[in-house]
Amino acid sequence: MESFLHLTPQDTHAIWLSIKVACAATLIASPFGFAAAYLLVFSKLPAKPLIEGVINLPLVLPPVVVGYLLLLFFGQSGTLGPFLGRFDIRIIFTLSGAVLASAVVGFPLMVRAIRIGMEGIDRNCLQAARTLGAGWWDTLFTITLPLSGRAVLAGMTLMFARSLGEFGATIILAGNIPGVTQTIPLAIYEYTNTPGGDRMALNLCLVSIVLSFAVLLLSEAIGRSLKKR
Amino acid sequence: MELEVNVEKQHGDFHFAADFSLTERRCGIFGPSGSGKSTLMHILAGLLKPDQGIIKLAGQTLFDSAAGINQPPEKRRIGVVFQHSHLFPHINVQRNLLYGWQRTAPAERRISPEALIEVLGLRPLLKRGVNRLSGGERQRVALGRTVLACPQLILMDEPLSGLDEELKHQIIPYLKKVFQEFDIPLLFISHSLREMRLMTNEVLVFRQGALEGRMLTEELARNSMAAGGEGYANLLELGRPRAVGDLWAYAWGETELILTDPGESDENLFKLDARDIVLFKNHPQATSARNLLACKVVSLFGVNNRVGVELLCSGKRLIAQIVPESVREMEITEGSELIAVIKASSFRKLG
Numbered sequence: 001m002e003s004f005l006h007l008t009p010q011d012t013h014a015i016w017l018s019i020k021v022a023c024a025a026t027l028i029a030s031p032f033g034f035a036a037a038y039l040l041v042f043s044k045l046p047a048k049p050l051i052e053g054v055i056n057l058p059l060v061l062p063p064v065v066v067g068y069l070l071l072l073f074f075g076q077s078g079t080l081g082p083f084l085g086r087f088d089i090r091i092i093f094t095l096s097g098a099v100l101a102s103a104v105v106g107f108p109l110m111v112r113a114i115r116i117g118m119e120g121i122d123r124n125c126l127q128a129a130r131t132l133g134a135g136w137w138d139t140l141f142t143i144t145l146p147l148s149g150r151a152v153l154a155g156m157t158l159m160f161a162r163s164l165g166e167f168g169a170t171i172i173l174a175g176n177i178p179g180v181t182q183t184i185p186l187a188i189y190e191y192t193n194t195p196g197g198d199r200m201a202l203n204l205c206l207v208s209i210v211l212s213f214a215v216l217l218l219s220e221a222i223g224r225s226l227k228k229r
Numbered sequence: 230m231e232l233e234v235n236v237e238k239q240h241g242d243f244h245f246a247a248d249f250s251l252t253e254r255r256c257g258i259f260g261p262s263g264s265g266k267s268t269l270m271h272i273l274a275g276l277l278k279p280d281q282g283i284i285k286l287a288g289q290t291l292f293d294s295a296a297g298i299n300q301p302p303e304k305r306r307i308g309v310v311f312q313h314s315h316l317f318p319h320i321n322v323q324r325n326l327l328y329g330w331q332r333t334a335p336a337e338r339r340i341s342p343e344a345l346i347e348v349l350g351l352r353p354l355l356k357r358g359v360n361r362l363s364g365g366e367r368q369r370v371a372l373g374r375t376v377l378a379c380p381q382l383i384l385m386d387e388p389l390s391g392l393d394e395e396l397k398h399q400i401i402p403y404l405k406k407v408f409q410e411f412d413i414p415l416l417f418i419s420h421s422l423r424e425m426r427l428m429t430n431e432v433l434v435f436r437q438g439a440l441e442g443r444m445l446t447e448e449l450a451r452n453s454m455a456a457g458g459e460g461y462a463n464l465l466e467l468g469r470p471r472a473v474g475d476l477w478a479y480a481w482g483e484t485e486l487i488l489t490d491p492g493e494s495d496e497n498l499f500k501l502d503a504r505d506i507v508l509f510k511n512h513p514q515a516t517s518a519r520n521l522l523a524c525k526v527v528s529l530f531g532v533n534n535r536v537g538v539e540l541l542c543s544g545k546r547l548i549a550q551i552v553p554e555s556v557r558e559m560e561i562t563e564g565s566e567l568i569a570v571i572k573a574s575s576f577r578k579l580g
Binding site: 122124125136138147149 | 275276302303305306307308311313316317319328329333374375378
């Protein structure tokens with residue numbers, strides 16, 4: 001027990017990287033998640049079931065498959081890879097790749113959470129706002145967004161937690177490069193493959209549990225204060 | 230206000246068409262449920278797009294399918310008070326009230342929030358969350374919110390039907406006061422004849438998605454006598470009474486009415502069924518009824534086997550309902566002098 005929770009610099013880096021990836025993925029995905037949920041709840045598009053299917057696909061596909069599809073799409077010989085390459089943007093085997101993988105895998109969870117909240121909004125309230133002189137954007141920011149605040153928060157929490165645990169898609173798209181793309185789950189994976197690495201793996205597991213729990217508690221607290229308003 | 234409407238809308242199986250123009254400031258849209266009242270409200274407010282036609286309000290084109298004009302709801306300056314108040318649940322009463330006002334150009338703000346809050350008696354509620362309001366309070370806030378947006382026209386879509394009888398009659402004085410004080414044109418949508426009579430002068434009657442007729446509200450009330458049911462109800466607004474023994478005397482025209490019910494406020498609304506007025510040719514010497522009013526027949530109108538007798542009593546009008554045989558026997562004609570006998574308990578207090 002002499003070094004209980006002894007973390008190597010590489011571990012500390014993995015923890016920071018995990019937090020960074022989870023934060024970035026959550027923040028980047030949130031506006032899109034909100035927009036997608038809005039589209040699914042309020043629009044009358046005939047292609048809605050199709051859009052819904054595409055959004056939910058990462059939820060039912062193995063993350064490895066999602067990662068591989070992303071690799072095909074963003075790779076050097078992929079559809080979007082060469083185009084982004086022209087602007088010197090590289091996705092695969094970079095931090096951006098880890099963020100993208102997390103964002104895509106967590107996206108359906110986020111949309112689902114926001115959508116449930118949005119469906120509870122009284123549409124007549126939105127109509128009332130319009131007749132009171134608020135334009136579409138005005139209504140979106142002063143009525144729809146505040147009324148789905150708790151749901152957005154729940155979606156962000158889910159996304160953050162899912163990102164902390166993301167493994168399959170990340171390892172395919174971003175690889176397992178210590179210091180660059182190695183997040184907590186990838187580091188744990190590496191320790192379990194190293195003889196005598198069990199103690200180190202356990203340490204990181206503990207960090208993972210504490211981190212996830214902290215996120216849940218924080219989200220509960222914010223949710224409660226939103227409800228009180 | 231000048232409202233010109235000529236629109237058509239196919240909504241699934243339901244076909245809606247309306248062609249009318251209005252100048253009356255207090256107008257009603259009357260009809261049973263499914264007659265297209267709400268469709269019309271949504272079309273006027275810009276919440277539902279008609280298939281074709283035009284809508285003009287005060288010389289301004291709000292919708293014109295031929296010219297490709299369709300003003301969005303926020304540009305129309307038509308206020309809506311919905312059946313259920315639909316207050317914004319995340320902000321308090323004050324911010325709800327000011328939501329539209331803040332979005333109104335300063336030049337158009339002709340109603341001051343202070344004055345309106347006073348008229349609607351909302352001051353004690355301002356800081357309260359909307360989820361802690363009663364049904365009647367919610368509807369008052371919703372009305373205030375709409376009025377403060379200073380619209381050119383207010384549409385009220387069954388604003389009272391979510392409330393119980395007593396609350397309804399508590400709200401009506403507020404409604405009347407607001408529309409008197411701030412002089413906003415009103416289009417009042419309802420299936421209740423009594424609400425219609427209290428709020429409007431003229432009505433458009435809709436049935437199955439089409440405009441069926443247009444008449445004075447009073448005319449509609451008289452016609453409804455034919456439909457049987459409740460019959461014609463005289464609505465009397467009476468002031469504060471004075472006690473007379475166990476009963477209450479209310480000033481009415483040049484005379485007084487004796488009622489059993491005390492009225493607690495300065496304005497009390499009573500209903501008197503036309504069937505509860507008994508007509509005598511000569512003064513009955515002794516009667517248990519407390520009100521004996523000398524009156525003159527202004528007009529007679531017949532519907533089926535009932536006759537409405539419009540009476541002028543001490544400067545006020547009343548309608549009595551009798552059967553044709555009585556008219557013949559008593560030789561009642563226009564100008565006949567009669568005694569109307571009404572029991573003190575026949576007046577029913579509303580609210």
